Amino acid sequence: MFELSEEHREFRHSVREFAEAEITPYAAEWDRKHYFPVEVVRKMGALGLFGLTAPEEYGGAGGDFTSLCVAIEEISRADQSMGITLEAAVGLGINPILTYGTDEQKATWLPDLVAGRRLAGFGLTEPESGSDAGATRTRAVLDGDEWVIDGSKQFITNSGSAMTSCVTVTARTGTKPDGKAEISTIIVPAGTPGFTAEAAYDKLGWHASDTHPLSFVGCRVPEANLLGQRGKGFGQFLATLDDGRVAIAAVALGCIRACLELSVQYAGERQTFGGPIGRKQGVAFQIADLKVMADASELLIYRAAALKDAGASVAEFKQAASVAKLYATESAVTATRIATQVFGGYGFMEEYPVTRFYRDAKILEIGEGTSEVQRMLIARSLGLPVE
Numbered sequence: 001m002f003e004l005s006e007e008h009r010e011f012r013h014s015v016r017e018f019a020e021a022e023i024t025p026y027a028a029e030w031d032r033k034h035y036f037p038v039e040v041v042r043k044m045g046a047l048g049l050f051g052l053t054a055p056e057e058y059g060g061a062g063g064d065f066t067s068l069c070v071a072i073e074e075i076s077r078a079d080q081s082m083g084i085t086l087e088a089a090v091g092l093g094i095n096p097i098l099t100y101g102t103d104e105q106k107a108t109w110l111p112d113l114v115a116g117r118r119l120a121g122f123g124l125t126e127p128e129s130g131s132d133a134g135a136t137r138t139r140a141v142l143d144g145d146e147w148v149i150d151g152s153k154q155f156i157t158n159s160g161s162a163m164t165s166c167v168t169v170t171a172r173t174g175t176k177p178d179g180k181a182e183i184s185t186i187i188v189p190a191g192t193p194g195f196t197a198e199a200a201y202d203k204l205g206w207h208a209s210d211t212h213p214l215s216f217v218g219c220r221v222p223e224a225n226l227l228g229q230r231g232k233g234f235g236q237f238l239a240t241l242d243d244g245r246v247a248i249a250a251v252a253l254g255c256i257r258a259c260l261e262l263s264v265q266y267a268g269e270r271q272t273f274g275g276p277i278g279r280k281q282g283v284a285f286q287i288a289d290l291k292v293m294a295d296a297s298e299l300l301i302y303r304a305a306a307l308k309d310a311g312a313s314v315a316e317f318k319q320a321a322s323v324a325k326l327y328a329t330e331s332a333v334t335a336t337r338i339a340t341q342v343f344g345g346y347g348f349m350e351e352y353p354v355t356r357f358y359r360d361a362k363i364l365e366i367g368e369g370t371s372e373v374q375r376m377l378i379a380r381s382l383g384l385p386v387e
Helices: 006-022 027-033 038-046 065-078 080-100 103-115 233-269 281-309 314-348 353-365 371-381
Strands: 119-123 139-143 146-157 164-175 181-189 195-197 211-222
Touching: 006 038, 006 065, 027 080, 027 353, 038 080, 065 080, 065 233, 065 281, 080 103, 080 119, 080 146, 080 164, 080 181, 080 233, 080 353, 103 119, 103 164, 119 146, 146 164, 146 181, 164 211, 164 233, 181 211, 181 233, 233 281, 233 314, 233 353, 281 314, 314 353, 314 371
Parallel strands: 119 164, 139 164
Antiparallel strands: 139 146, 146 211, 164 181, 195 211
């Protein structure tokens, strides 16, 4: 049930060829310069990677979620910054508009997003509401036929590049009868007065990824930019994150595979005490663990993707997504530590890719829901009343 088809394997091969030719040789330089390679992102668009799951009427391939995970894995095997660019562009940029948008909204935004000519961001996290997304403080007030938005967002991917066309933001639009905040989702076009993408972050990793804090001061957009039903924003972004958790797990899998391949190669070449270091159990056993992590992560990720493609229940997919995300991302962090140890002193030098993988991996345990949140969701799915 979870084995990739021949079509998926052929697709993997074509994406790997692209990544090894267009990304791998330049990733270290992009990382060093904190450079977002717009030209390569557009090449990814020309290859059709942003439109894999979008309908043909918007220029997409009408393909399955599994294909998207394969693409994200292979791009991330070369560079996580480009992997997360693809993951966020589709899962957090295109997906909400495709799922909840009106026909007019889809016709306005999707063709350029699906073609990879433009990117969209998803403004959820705030300075004081990350995992507790229901505590959002950004507000949107309806004034005539316009929403007036005030607030701020942080850690938003694909939100301030030259390619960014819009950001979908969550905001309080009122109060429910039970006293809880009414949260809605609104599309804000780039360049709208009052909407500012602040200076890019100086991050530990993902240096070639576009990530900004956002501010909204009296930002006015048409009432028609409401995405989906008013007050349904909370449920919309929870469902969006379920897909994103499997996709970011695919980023982690690409990282693990790269660490495995690099470690095997280095352990066979590096000579100490009259032979390759791979003959030492202390090294070989750790590399064997990398293989286990890669294979186990693959099964969990593509099982979750297969469940989504098969139309599984929300509860079943949600649990599978959290399991895959938790295991794969924590394994990726461990894998980079092992790979760095295998490389020894060279693993601490920026000229070797394991150093970049090491820095990039940590955020995988945080983005799209922390490891702690995943454990909470899994426990709840088992019927435990955990808080």
